[in-house]
Amino acid sequence: xTAVTSPAGHRPARPRPSLAVPIGLVAFAALTWLSASEQFGxxxxxxxxxxxxxxxxxxxAQLLSPNWEFLPRTFERMLETFQMAVLASFIxxxxxxxxxxxxxxxxxxxxxxxxxxxxxxxxxxAIPDILYAMVFVAAVGIGPLAGILALxxxxxxxxxxxxxxxxxxxxxxxxxxxxxxxxxxxQTVRWSVLPQVFPNYIAYSLYTFELNIRASTVIGIVxxxxxxxxxxxxxxxxxxxxxxxIIVELFAFVLLIEMLSIWLRxxxx
Amino acid sequence: xxxxxxxxxxxxxxxxxxxxxxxxIPDGQLMVIxxxxxxxxxxxxxAINGLVPLTxxxxxxxxxxxxxxxxxxxxxxxxxxxxxxxxxxxxxxxTVLNNVLMGRLHSAGTLRSLLGWYTPExxxxxxxxxxxxxxxxxxYVRASNLSGGQQQRVGIARALAQEPKIILADxxxxxxxxxxxxxxxxDLQRINRExxxxxxxxxxxxxxxxxxxxxxxxxxxxxLVYDGTAAEADEHVFRDIYGRSLTAxxxxxxAAPTPAAL
Numbered sequence: 263x264t265a266v267t268s269p270a271g272h273r274p275a276r277p278r279p280s281l282a283v284p285i286g287l288v289a290f291a292a293l294t295w296l297s298a299s300e301q302f303g304x305x306x307x308x309x310x311x312x313x314x315x316x317x318x319x320x321x322x323a324q325l326l327s328p329n330w331e332f333l334p335r336t337f338e339r340m341l342e343t344f345q346m347a348v349l350a351s352f353i354x355x356x357x358x359x360x361x362x363x364x365x366x367x368x369x370x371x372x373x374x375x376x377x378x379x380x381x382x383x384x385x386x387x388a389i390p391d392i393l394y395a396m397v398f399v400a401a402v403g404i405g406p407l408a409g410i411l412a413l414x415x416x417x418x419x420x421x422x423x424x425x426x427x428x429x430x431x432x433x434x435x436x437x438x439x440x441x442x443x444x445x446x447x448x449q450t451v452r453w454s455v456l457p458q459v460f461p462n463y464i465a466y467s468l469y470t471f472e473l474n475i476r477a478s479t480v481i482g483i484v485x486x487x488x489x490x491x492x493x494x495x496x497x498x499x500x501x502x503x504x505x506x507x508i509i510v511e512l513f514a515f516v517l518l519i520e521m522l523s524i525w526l527r528x529x530x531x
Numbered sequence: 532x533x534x535x536x537x538x539x540x541x542x543x544x545x546x547x548x549x550x551x552x553x554x555x556i557p558d559g560q561l562m563v564i565x566x567x568x569x570x571x572x573x574x575x576x577x578a579i580n581g582l583v584p585l586t587x588x589x590x591x592x593x594x595x596x597x598x599x600x601x602x603x604x605x606x607x608x609x610x611x612x613x614x615x616x617x618x619x620x621x622x623x624x625x626t627v628l629n630n631v632l633m634g635r636l637h638s639a640g641t642l643r644s645l646l647g648w649y650t651p652e653x654x655x656x657x658x659x660x661x662x663x664x665x666x667x668x669x670x671y672v673r674a675s676n677l678s679g680g681q682q683q684r685v686g687i688a689r690a691l692a693q694e695p696k697i698i699l700a701d702x703x704x705x706x707x708x709x710x711x712x713x714x715x716x717x718d719l720q721r722i723n724r725e726x727x728x729x730x731x732x733x734x735x736x737x738x739x740x741x742x743x744x745x746x747x748x749x750x751x752x753x754x755l756v757y758d759g760t761a762a763e764a765d766e767h768v769f770r771d772i773y774g775r776s777l778t779a780x781x782x783x784x785x786a787a788p789t790p791a792a793l
Contacts, residue, residue, distance in 0.1 A: 435620030436633075439686075442580055443693055444610030444637035452645050453633050457625040 324502035325509075332504045336492060336511060342406055343488035344515075347474035350410045354417025355467040361418060362425035368437070369429055369451050383426075387419035395481035406487030413477060417470045424466045425459060432458045461530045468523035475516055532557055533579055533697065533729070537588035540574050540753075548574040550753040551588070558696070561723045561730045563744030563761075565737060567773055571753040572733040576699045579731070580612045581605050592697070610637035613690025613728075615719075617702035619682045623675035627666070627685050630674050631657040634692030660691035664718055680711035687718055698722070700732040704739070709783050712736075716743045736783035737769050 298306035311318075363369040365383055370376035394412035402408050436454035445453070482490015489508060496504040533556040540549040548571045556562055564572045577583035578590050581597045590597045595608055613634070621630045635653040636644050643649070649657075661667040664684040669677060674685060683703060690698050700719060704712035716732075720743050723730040734740045740747055740761070747764045749757030749772030757764065757772050769777055 433620075433623075435616065435618055436622045438582065439614065439616065439620040439689070440633055440636065442582060442609055442612070442614040442699075443634050443689070444606045444608075445633065446606060446636075446641060448641055449636045449639075449644050453625075453629070453636065454622060457622045457629070460624070 321502050325506040327503055328506040328510060329501075329503035330507065332507045333511070336489065336508055339482075339489045339492045340511065340515070343475060343478040343482075343490075346406050346409050346413060346478060346488050347471055350413030350417055350474055351467060351471040353410075354414040354470065355421050355463075357414070358418045358421035358425060359463065361422040362429060363451055363455070365422055365426035366429035368432060368434065369455055371447060383419065383422055386415055387423060389415070391416040391477045392480050392484060395484045395486040399485045404485040404487075409478065409481050409486030409488055412481050412486055413474050416477060417474065420470050420473065421463075421466045425463055428459045428462045429455060461527075464530050465523075465527050468526060472516060472519050472523065475512070475519060479512065532593060533731075534591045535575075535578075535588070536591070538578060538585050538590055539587040540571075540578060540583060541586045547753045548583075549578065549585075552753075552755055554748070554755065554758070556729060556731065558729055559723070559727045561720065561732070561743065561745040563740040563747050564731065564733045564750060565735065565740050565747060565769070565772060566750035568735070569752075570750040572750055573701050574753075575750065576614075576701050576731060576733060579697070579699060580609050580614060606637065610693060611695055612697045612699060613693045613695035615683070615686050615690050615698065615700040615703045617705045619679075619686045619706070621674040621682055621685055621689075623673070625674065626671050627661070627674055627677070628654075628657060628670040630685055631660055631670075631688045631692050634660070634689045637693065656694065657688070657692045660688040661685075663691060663722070664688050678711075679707050680714060683707060683711075683715050684718065687715070687722070691722065695728060697729045697731070700730065702733050702735065705735065712739065712783060719743070736781065737777070738782045738784070740764070 297303040361379060361383065364371075364375055364379040367376060370379065391412055394415050395408060398408035398411040402411065432455055436458070437450055440450040440454040478488040479490040479493055482488040482492070483494045485491065489512065493505065493508050496508065533554075535552045535554040538549060538552045539547070541547050550571075552575070564575060566572050574583050578585055579592065579597065581600065585598050589599070592608055592612070595604065597605070597608065600608055622633075629647075632649055632653065635649060635656060639649060639653060658667060658670065661670055664687050666677075666681055666684050666688070669681065669685075674682060677685065683706075686703075698719070703719065704715050707715060716739060719730055719732065722728055732743070734744075741764060742761075744761045744764075747757065747759060747761050748755060749764075749768070751772055751774060757768055759768075766777060769781070773781070
């Protein structure tokens with residue numbers, strides 16, 4: 263074969279492969295080993311599983327034979343969980359909408375507002391849901407109100423973060439068109455940006471509703487209402503066959519909601 | 532009347548997009564701006580409605596200074612100036628009517644418009660604008676379901692819904708095929724004649740400029756290098772504006788440009 267002579271110049275030499283990946287892998291392996299070691303880490307030993315197998319087997323056996331007579335007693339708390347999730351999703355997602363617009367460069371009115379909103383949002387998101395629940399239980403007492411407040415903050419964090427990133431990626435053409443027509447900032451966001459991100463907003467809202475049902479188990483444990491409260495007491499009594507009923511029920515409930523939200527999302531986009 | 536007085540735009544980074552431009556555009560004129568990419572055509576158009584701020588000099592629209600307008604005055608000024616874009620800039624996920632109603636936002640109260648409660652009068656104006664460009668039957672269709680030519684006509688209807696005194700069109704046919712380009716240009720010409728709206732159009736196809744322009748101005752590296760009638764703008768003039776000989780790419784032709792078309 264003859265060499266191709268073209269006016270495009272000659273081919274570049276192949277750049278040297280980066281060492282970042284192998285070095286990273288080695289570092290990660292070393293960190294894992296150190297974390298597991300008796301001397302520097304937590305003393306991770308698979309042998310413990312074998313040693314305590316009898317203990318575990320008994321619990322698993324109880325978990326595998328759910329006490330279905332317990333089921334009716336869960337309904338009231340389950341309904342409470344559902345209602346908490348509905349309320350928290352509604353309030354949280356409503357608040358998250360303007361927060362998300364202020365947290366995107368595309369729609370924030372100025373840099374200080376953007377930076378302030380981003381910072382507040384990072385703090386809101388850095389605090390785990392159970393910590394919110396503990397704080398609100400201390401502030402407003404045991405019960406669903408504390409749980410709703412905790413979930414609201416949790417939802418604002420999730421939805422505002424996801425939505426602001428979606429807003430970052432919108433087509434800016436319609437924004438220019440709205441500005442050029444003499445629309446003010448709010449009108450521009452409402453008619454140029456919101457229609458572009460609305461299906462995503464609904465999807466994120468459904469997703470947080472799902473998360474709220476799951477999170478209600480954890481926040482109930484610290485006394486913030488819902489099915490978690492019942493889970494906590496049954497766990498304390500070591501009534502594993504009752505705990506198992508709650509787990510199965512939650513699983514079915516979450517699955518149902520997920521199927522419903524998939525169906526709704528398909529309809530929307 | 533639009534007046535540029537020693538207007539200059541220097542972008543951050545030192546690019547002189549517009550240099551010391553002095554220009555008057557009387558009411559009702561259809562003026563075409565030609566020039567190479569980067570010659571300052573888009574900047575000139577956007578200086579009129581303040582989307583690009585001047586760094587020196589001033590632009591006045593009916594005696595109102597764009598440079599010294601408060602945000603409120605600027606919105607008021609923009610409400611009288613419709614704009615049409617190369618990439619249409621429609622919101623694809625909503626209906627044609629909602630897109631056209633964007634042209635009514637300036638007169639609707641903020642709260643009303645946020646809720647989408649447009650007055651029957653506003654909806655009527657939007658419908659009439661769609662009728663004027665001949666696609667009123669698409670009013671409730673999603674904008675993304677239209678062809679490019681139809682989308683640009685929605686863009687024109689949106690500008691018309693403002694009931695503007697001026698229309699700015701930034702490369703309105705650059706994303707369209709030749710036959711559709713002529714349809715859109717004829718729409719603009721008809722609107723200019725029937726409604727007496729001052730119309731300023733950026734074009735890079737010289738034959739289109741000659742057919743539709745009442746007046747042609749040429750920009751080269753941000754400077755005004757030609758200002759005259761379409762009839763006077765011959766090949767030498769364009770060669771001067773472009774700083775090189777003309778090629779087939781500079782003409783749209785009736786079909787795809789071929790060397791034979793020269």
